[in-house]
Amino acid sequence: MSYHTLVQHINRHVTLTEAEVEILKSLTRIKKVRKRQFVSEQGEITRYESYVVEGCLRCYHTDEDGNEHVVQFAVEDWWTADLHSFLTQSPAHFSVEAIEPSVLIQFGYNEMEELYRSIPKLERFFRTITQRAYVASQKRIITSFSKDASKRYDEFRNRYPTIEQRVPQYMIASYLGISPEFLSKIRKRKLTNG
Amino acid sequence: MSYHTLVQHINRHVTLTEAEVEILKSLTRIKKVRKRQFVSEQGEITRYESYVVEGCLRCYHTDEDGNEHVVQFAVEDWWTADLHSFLTQSPAHFSVEAIEPSVLIQFGYNEMEELYRSIPKLERFFRTITQRAYVASQKRIITSFSKDASKRYDEFRNRYPTIEQRVPQYMIASYLGISPEFLSKIRKRKLTNG
DNA sequence: CGCGACGTTGATTTGCCTCAACGATTGTGG
DNA sequence: CCACAATCGTTGAGGCAAATCAACGTCGCG
Numbered sequence: 011m012s013y014h015t016l017v018q019h020i021n022r023h024v025t026l027t028e029a030e031v032e033i034l035k036s037l038t039r040i041k042k043v044r045k046r047q048f049v050s051e052q053g054e055i056t057r058y059e060s061y062v063v064e065g066c067l068r069c070y071h072t073d074e075d076g077n078e079h080v081v082q083f084a085v086e087d088w089w090t091a092d093l094h095s096f097l098t099q100s101p102a103h104f105s106v107e108a109i110e111p112s113v114l115i116q117f118g119y120n121e122m123e124e125l126y127r128s129i130p131k132l133e134r135f136f137r138t139i140t141q142r143a144y145v146a147s148q149k150r151i152i153t154s155f156s157k158d159a160s161k162r163y164d165e166f167r168n169r170y171p172t173i174e175q176r177v178p179q180y181m182i183a184s185y186l187g188i189s190p191e192f193l194s195k196i197r198k199r200k201l202t203n204g
Numbered sequence: 205m206s207y208h209t210l211v212q213h214i215n216r217h218v219t220l221t222e223a224e225v226e227i228l229k230s231l232t233r234i235k236k237v238r239k240r241q242f243v244s245e246q247g248e249i250t251r252y253e254s255y256v257v258e259g260c261l262r263c264y265h266t267d268e269d270g271n272e273h274v275v276q277f278a279v280e281d282w283w284t285a286d287l288h289s290f291l292t293q294s295p296a297h298f299s300v301e302a303i304e305p306s307v308l309i310q311f312g313y314n315e316m317e318e319l320y321r322s323i324p325k326l327e328r329f330f331r332t333i334t335q336r337a338y339v340a341s342q343k344r345i346i347t348s349f350s351k352d353a354s355k356r357y358d359e360f361r362n363r364y365p366t367i368e369q370r371v372p373q374y375m376i377a378s379y380l381g382i383s384p385e386f387l388s389k390i391r392k393r394k395l396t397n398g
Numbered sequence: 399c400g401c402g403a404c405g406t407t408g409a410t411t412t413g414c415c416t417c418a419a420c421g422a423t424t425g426t427g428g
Numbered sequence: 429c430c431a432c433a434a435t436c437g438t439t440g441a442g443g444c445a446a447a448t449c450a451a452c453g454t455c456g457c458g
Contacts, residue, residue: 073350081342094339103343130324137331140338145288147341148275149297154348155381156267158413178436187349192414194438352445372404386446388406 012040012063016115019061019087023138024131033128037121041114049090049106049114056095056102058116062088065112066176069104070184080185083109083173089139109177159188160196206234206257210309213255213281217332218325227322231315235308243284243300243308250289250296252310256282259306260370263298264378274379277303277367283333303371353382354390 017031026034041060043049050056052072060067062084069082069090081104084090095102099119117125125132153162163186167174174182180190188196211225220228235254237243244250246266254261256278263276263284275298278284289296293313311319319326347356357380361368368376374384382390 071346071350073346077350079346079349081346093335093342097335097339103346126328130327133324133327133331134320137327137334140331140334141287141291144334144338144341145291147338147345148287151341151345151348152265152273152275152297154345155273156265156271180436188413189415190437191416191439195414198438374404383447384405385407385448389446392406 012113012115015063015087016061020132020135023135026129026131030129030131034125037117037125039116039118041116043108043112043114045108045111047108049108050092050095050102050104052092052102052105054102055099056092056106058118059089059091059093059096059122060084060106060114060116062086062090063113063115065108065114066110066173067106067108067112068177068181069106071104078184079187080181083170083177083181083185085173085176089143109181154187159186159192160199162186163193163196206307206309209257209281210255214326214329217329220323220325224323224325228319231311231319233310233312235310237302237306237308239302239305241302243302244286244289244296244298246286246296246299248296249293250286250300252312253283253285253287253290253316254278254300254308254310256280256284257307257309259302259308260304260367261300261302261306262371262375263300265298272378273381274375277364277371277375277379279367279370283337303375348381353380353386354393356380357387357390 013031013035017026017034020026040063041049041058043065049060049067050058064086067084067090068080069084069092070078070080072078082090084106090106092102092104092106094100095104096119153165157165163182166182166186179193183190183193186193207225207229211220211228214220234257235243235252237259243254243261244252258280261278261284262274263278263286264272264274266272276284278300284300286296286298286300288294289298290313347359351359357376360376360380373387377384377387380387
């Protein structure tokens with residue numbers, strides 16, 4: 011039953027038969043995680059790509075100085091993983107951690123290849139969603155170079171109003187590329203001034 | 205004959221038959237551009253995705269203040285386009301302009317769909333290269349948040365030694381997200397000090 | 399030749415960081 | 429059920445990386 015939203019999600023791009031849905035179910039697994047539990051860890055090989063049925067997670071990098079940088083948030087109907095680690099089965103640069111208790115549908119590396127073989131339509135599906143993710147990622151680069159922190163925060167709130175409610179402020183700061191203290195000051199300015 | 209490198213490039217990921225290569229040729233076109241010529245312009249609909257046979261181009265965004273921000277460079281064996289504009293056939297946020305006289309192989313929107321239909325393997329090919337591009341893009345975001353300009357410049361030189369030779373310094377500054385003056389100062393520091 | 403494109407250099411300013419101290423809230427073990 | 433510790437956000441002082449502005453040098457090209 012957890013598969014309902016995933017199948018709907020895929021069917022927005024291609025059309026799966028009943029039989030194909032069964033294959034999909036047989037080659038993936040449901041995973042539940044607690045709050046603060048890791049789905050995959052920096053330094054280890056990312057074994058699964060995860061579709062979020064329910065919950066909220068963050069994908070982040072910890073740099074040499076120990077500072078964390080949020081690569082991506084993932085809520086219902088999103089995907090998350092260290093894609094490079096998953097695709098090459100090499101050690102990850104990012105960790106994925108649950109911010110809320112979450113339910114995931116996980117795709118293993120070998121099973122994913124088997125899925126592409128048995129359901130070639132999925133090539134198209136994953137091509138499409140990856141292209142979208144890539145477009146969003148490029149946009150984020152340009153925004154971070156062309157706008158100051160206050161405007162980036164406004165854009166974030168407009169684009170992801172639900173996420174803003176669900177994740178701690180310091181993670182949003184990290185996603186925006188600023189310090190938590192500075193985000194706090196930005197918020198204060200917005201309240202007192204315009 | 206310009207198709208030789210493209211076919212090789214695709215064959216690193218999937219295997220095209222002779223007949224398929226012919227289809228590919230029939231549904232794409234060769235385009236030559238002068239230095240400084242636009243391949244596509246911000247504000248207009250991006251009609252083609254381009255594979256670079258020869259030359260060097262930049263994809264960039266011009267913001268409200270008139271400042272330019274390089275999204276991507278493209279040299280031999282790379283792809284370039286405003287992907288969002290191409291996929292949705294809506295006005296582009298990025299322009300693509302030749303830095304050197306260049307030879308491109310162009311894929312139109314309708315022809316691309318026809319190609320996917322007649323050569324389904326291409327779904328896999330484009331899925332793969334998009335995933336790689338997405339991975340690189342995420343890495344660029346994290347680098348720009350976690351390292352200072354001098355280190356980013358070092359990384360750029362190491363990763364793209366040939367590009368550094370071929371494009372003006374102010375475009376590299378733009379790609380790195382810093383002002384041309386500051387890149388000049390960084391270079392001077394590197395010469396005088398360590 | 400003269401102009402436009404590109405790079406350099408210095409003076410000044412600023413957006414954002416770091417550090418440190420301090421509430422407020424949450425959750426957890428005794 | 430309380431006490432205490434984490435966790436999270438706020439505030440202020442001071443500092444630094446990088447931007448801005450302005451002037452100037454150089455080169456290639458029409």
